[in-house]
Structures are given as C-alpha cells and as structure tokens.
Amino acid sequence: MKLRSELLLRFYRQMTKIRLFEEQVNQLYLSAKMPGLAHLYIGEEAIAVGVCEALRRDDYITSTHRGHGHCLAKGASVDRMFAELLGKEPGYCRGKGGSMHIADQETGNLGANAIVGGSAGIATGAAMSARMRASSQVAVCFFGEGALGQGLLYEVMNMASLWKLPILYVCENNQYNEYTHYRETTAGNVARRPEAFGLETVSIDGQDVGAVHTTALRLVERARQGKGPAFLICDTYRFHGHHVGDINRAYYRPKKEEEEWKRRDPIRLLAGRLKARKLADEKALAGIEEELKREIEAGVEFALNAPYPDPAEVDQHVYA
Template sequence: MIAMLERMLLIRRVEEQLGDDSLAGRLPGNVHLYIGQEAIAVGVCANLDDDDYITSTHRAHGHFLAKGGSPEALIAEVYGKRTGACSGLGGSMHVADFAKGMLGANAVVGGGIGLAAGAALAAQNAGRSQVAVGFLGDGATSEGILSEVLNIASLWKLPLVLVCESNAYSGISATANVVAGDLVARAAAYGIASLAVDGNEVLAVWDAAREAVARARRGKGATFIDAKSYRLRGHIETEMGFLRSKYRRDEEIAAWALKDPIPALERRLVEDGQVTADQLESLRAGIESSVLAAVEAALAADPPDEAVLAPAIIGME
C-alpha cells in the first residue's frame, strides 16, 4: 500500500509540474494530465511484471509511470529532448518504454485497444503467461475497435484485461451525452468477465485487477473493468485559451476533489498506523526533489539529433 501511494504521489507531482510548464509556455506541445485518476493505473499495474504489456491513451503519463517508467525519461520526452523515453521524437501523446512492457501511448482515440489484443495474442501463441492490459477512456467505447476486440478476445480466450477509465467526459462532452448504455453489460454480452469498480479506491482497483490478471494467466480469458473516476484537470491544460465557456461546473469539480484518491489512501495508512504524518512529508519531499532534478536535467539536455530528425521531416513532405 505504501509503494502504491508513493507511485501515485509521483504521478501527481510529475503531472502538476508538467501542467505548470505547459501554462508557462515551456513545453513544445500540449499535455493531457492524469490528475485524479492515479489509483487506476497504479492499482492495475501493481499486479503486472515488466514483461507484461500495457497500451495507453493520449492521457498516458500516469500509465507510463505506474508501469515503472522513469520520470526523468518521461519529463525529457515531453520536453522534446534526446534523453527522453523516445529520444524526444514522440512527445506527450506517444511515450513508450518497451523494456517495461509499456507499448506506447496513442493519440488516436481507442488506438491502443487493438494493440493490446495483438500483444495478448502474441503472448498466447508463444505459450507464455504474459498478460496485456489495454487502458481506454469512456469516450473510446464508442469506437468500433472495442466491439471487434471484445468479440475475438471472447472467442480466443485472450490473456487480455481492458480497463476503461470512466472519467465522465469524452474530451469536453459529458459521457452521458455521447455514450449509450451500461459498459459492463456491453462487455458481458460478448461473454467477457465484466465488472465496475470505484476507480478512486486504489485497493478496490488492485483487487479487481488481481483477479483479472490471474484469470488471464490461467488461460481463462479476458476481463473488462469499468473504473469510475474523474479527471480533476481539463481535457488539455490550455483549453480555456480557446473555449468560449466552461463545460464543467466548479461545484462538480469540487465535489469530485473531495474523493481524491491520494488523500483517501494517506488517511487510511495513517489511521492503520502504517505511516506517520512525518513519514508522509518525507516521502513527498523526496518525490519533489526528484521531479525538480528531472526537470533541470531535461532543460539541460539536447534536442534530438538533426540526423535523426531529417529523415522524419522528409517523410512528412
């Protein structure tokens, strides 16, 4: 539990830093932050090994870090530096770390769903006990690829776990206005083990993912987890620079902030006597120091080599 809290705190602090850097104009592109949803990525990935696979979304920083990716490599990548996870060529929406089984973020809505199914099929064909997890947003459930993957995952009993991060919004549209029906029932209709879970309760997510991963490793097939949560920041950090009005009420955001998964876990650990307030402060201070050091390293790093950039630019022309 303490290790999961530490990872959640790291994700939160990295995202806060990148959010500040984005608004200050220090980043070469925009960022979609994971603040408020940390319990989902951490609760799921705590059940995975380095050789298990995950695929991600455009909101990928939390998945990258939860799977064991380096904060230094992530921050440098978002800054577009050659020391980044993808040598500065991918940016925020295309971070990856194959050594950790993080097969990549994806700017295409629902783009990682099919990749996760392919990874699961590859592991199954190789006779390994690896599991593939595909993270997706509730907006992506309207994409046809989800139906196709649920179908073959059921027929072929793929070692696949699909984790829908239901954060109540698809971009700037309320999910209730653009996504029909019960997502758990939709997946269950394909014969897939399906359940909903409180995505702000890291232990509930961990327990649901533990059972799903164990089922996949035993060759019993796929699971669909609908994790209910909320993103406390905007779709992208600079959205109010081009939106004419707010699409969420301040009262709604404040109500969900009271359900923030990090303070909830901290309170539980203190009440259970597993940590003290001083230990929590020390933990936060260590994370703060490491994140600031990673930013300084990114600022000092060089951009991608021109010899690497030139072929990519020529290919775009």
C-alpha cells in the same frame, strides 16, 4: 483482502509521484517551456497504480493520450519522461513521440496512443502473441470512456473472448469525452457491452486504489491462467481540463461537481487509510512527498539541460 502495509505505502509513493509529475508538466506548460500540449492524469492515479502493480514487468500495457500515469506506474523514469515531453534526445522516443506517444519496451509499455481507442487492436494482438509464444504474459489496454464510441474496441473484444486471450480492458470513466459528459454520448448500461461478448466485467470505484488493485490482480491472474479476457470499469474524475490549456470549464461542467469529486481525491483517500491503520503518520507521508519532489525537480533539470536531437535524425527511423 488486507493489503500489506508496504504495498499500500508503495501505492502512495507511486500515486504521489504521478501527481507531482503532472503538476510539474502543468508548470512547464504555463511557463512556456514545453512544446505543444499535455493531457493530465491528475485525479485518476489510483487506476494506473492499482492495475500496474498487479502486473509483471514483462506484461504489456497500451496507453492513451492521457498516458503519463500509465507509463510511470509501469516503471518509466521521471527524467526520461520529462525529456520526451520537451522533445529532447534522451527522451524515451528520442523526442520523436512527445507526450502522447511515449513507449518503453523495457517496461512492457507498447506505447501511448493519440487515436481514441486506437490501441485496442495492438493490446489484443500483444495478448494473442503472448498466447502463441506461450510466454504467460498478460496485456492491459487502458482507455477512457470516450473509446466506448469506437467500433474497433468491439471487434477486438469479440476476438479476445472467442479465443480466450490474456487481456484486461481497463475503462477509465473520467465522466467526460473531451468536453462532453459521457451520458450524452453513451447509450445504455456500459457494463452490459463487454458482458454481451462474454467478458468477465467488474465496475469499481476508481478512486480506491485498494479496490482497483485487488480486482485487477484477480482479473490479471485469471487471464494469465487462460480463463479469458476481462473488462474493468473504473469510475473516476479528471481533476484538470481535457488538456493543460482547458482552463475555463464552466460551460461544460459545474465547479460544484469538480469540488465534490476533489473530496474523493485518491491520494488523500489512501493517506487517510494509511493514517487510520497507523501504517504511516503525517510526517512520514510528508517525507515521502519531499523525497519525490526532489526526484521530480532533478528530472526536470535533467530534461531542461538535455540536448535536442541532431536535426539529421528527422530522416531516421522511418523504416526499421
């Protein structure tokens, strides 16, 4: 399938926005301006963008502790994201959630989740609800390959398949469960697990946004038509550490491996494709990047200058 040029440029813009956002998050950490830690999505941008661009605004997603990319790809704004990361009042969750719990109802984002695999039930429940309300919405559950170790995932995949729920499970296999290679924790052939439950299962190169998008589009529309859930395995790589503080990584993964994967940077691959097809030249791409840098800078400024929530808010929102 040939993707239209505007669409590829839009992917480039979205992926670059996530990359620049995450680089800025790292800077905020290194300059001690951000409380706590953050888990960067750098290297995996093609998955969030390729999948979310296949969704309607009112379709649901659930995300993970490594979730900034999913939120942005589903339509969150940079300034309110930064505000949440700094615990500020205009943040998406009024500073109560932080990096690992960003939720945005307006864009169908039911929340990032800091329990590995913890949102599998929520996403499947949202799909069930969409079916019951006959809303034709689809739910996408993003998770890393670490979640393959969680029993909940298998419980809900079983029900999704039994009841043909409109859900797409997206497994971002970035090779590492925190600091341990997934081959040391994951027996057998991963794809055979969802296949055993009767899910349509596809394994693809997660660095190729075109492949991610065309596959996601097919699986999402299939689910929307009531043909049942699907499982998309995207091979990818976490360019940075498990979190921003994970800097010395040699004890669990070789530098050479990192270098090899960086040659398959999803943004550079897409840029190459755009140039080869003469859809954009170096200058045009640099122009997009400059524009996004200004957006990121303005977002950080906004967040740094934003007020903290009123301390009295600590007792608010415990109960609806």
